[in-house]
Amino acid sequence: MKKYGVIGTGAIGGYYGGKLARSGQEVHFLLHRDYDYVKEHGLQVDSCDGSFHLDHVNAYHSTADMPQCDVVLVCLKTTNNHLLKELLPPLLAPHTIVVLIQNGIGVEADVQQMFPDTAIVAGLAFICSAKTEPGRVSHQCYGSINLGNYSCKDEARLHALLDDFHNAGVEAAMVSYDEARWKKAVWNMPFNGMTVALNTQTDLLLQNPSTRKLIRDLMMEVVHAAQHLGVSNVDESFAEKMIEMTDQMTPYSPSMKLDYDFHRPMEIHYLYSRPLEIVHNAGFRAPKLEMLEAMLRFVNAGE
């Protein structure tokens, strides 16, 4: 049995942390607004794969009270990542693995700079879930997680982590770090921003021939940027596959569109500014993605 820490017990942290706790791991949850409720009533996970309730949750209001952990799952929105410098230290032992289950590109590099000696792993969640009320997570579909190794030198611990996910009933696999982050960006960068900029959903963007072409152009800018950076297996055919896949989806509002609709901070920095900075520093221009970033900055300022 290992000690797990979960920073941010929402739709993602509540689900993966909840599954691990149910499977018998010792999981310590950091909560903010829901602390009192969960301390008293526990955590409910309504899931398409079988609902369950955790009666006794190791709930904390401050990481200062939490123990050092073997694995920390960071499930904050990246708009709160500046808090990690204060939040993480009490949980870190020399052998701790920090898994960033977050959106965007550049999060691992920036957290590594805060904690140069910590083993960092990217977590790419493929899941539809939402926190519907205090202490209650609704898991609608999917649920797998891919792990991309950023700086963990201990392969054995990584495989033990995979085993823990499997034992908890979570599909998990190791993937190439750069490839996974950039493949996710091929979908994320066009659709998150465009649904906000035009206040629409994925289906309408693909039905209109002008924006369908624009979505493809934006995807190709991500593909060519990734290729310029030397990331392997990100090519034009992958972008085509992403468009076909989205054609098959029900009308969808990406996370940034939901943030916009509910007047929450948008993850512009790690979804646009940081990747564009990395790309520019490598001498590559992505003019349409730049334009989208500027428009999102304008929309965000008006919020």
Place this chain on the structure above:
Amino acid sequence: MKKYGVIGTGAIGGYYGGKLARSGQEVHFLLHRDYDYVKEHGLQVDSCDGSFHLDHVNAYHSTADMPQCDVVLVCLKTTNNHLLKELLPPLLAPHTIVVLIQNGIGVEADVQQMFPDTAIVAGLAFICSAKTEPGRVSHQCYGSINLGNYSCKDEARLHALLDDFHNAGVEAAMVSYDEARWKKAVWNMPFNGMTVALNTQTDLLLQNPSTRKLIRDLMMEVVHAAQHLGVSNVDESFAEKMIEMTDQMTPYSPSMKLDYDFHRPMEIHYLYSRPLEIVHNAGFRAPKLEMLEAMLRFVNAGE
């Protein structure tokens, strides 16, 4: 005295045609919705330079009833330019000059294709005016017109046209055709589309550092496209001047934003698609302008 025809008696046609009529020219006005009103009550021009009323207006409901004219002022929105093939022929004599007082790039070439032997001149109006009610034009400020010779071989007639404007109290000057159209595009292409895409006005776009940079980027794409086409005197310093000028203006909604606000057709074709087609055919790409066009097509489809 010359015979003038005015196709489209709105904010522009009502003002310039009205000024010419008041100065003693024989002016024939095509009207649509306002025909009955103007036939009975005449035309009122409320103007910062002195208001006036035309009691008896040569008003027509169809160009079939209009005489051949020495000069025809086309003051339609370009979204109606497909009608010109039917509307213009009754007014055209071999010596007729057609002045297109319209927005965008490519209108002269397209009208020339409909009427290969007709002398065509571009009219670039610098004016704030609006049709406020039937038969009533409100002219708030400016009012000058620049003429760019597209295909008129008779210089003497062009100078006589300038004289008529001057005698009517309208500032008018001959300018280089390509230069004038592209200089206007340096302002028009960024501001018309961006105020619609972000549902805002000129001042807020320039106050936000991200969109201020984007406006400059879009202007530079127009400048570099014009330079690629060999248009002279359109350079980066002109774009900077346009930004400084707009900084000094009161918060402004360009014509496309007004069309959007009042659910009228937007001039996407001649403000974006045609110039971008010309630019692409010359082997130049303007990715941010392309993106703006696609977003406007999406917005327009939702209207």
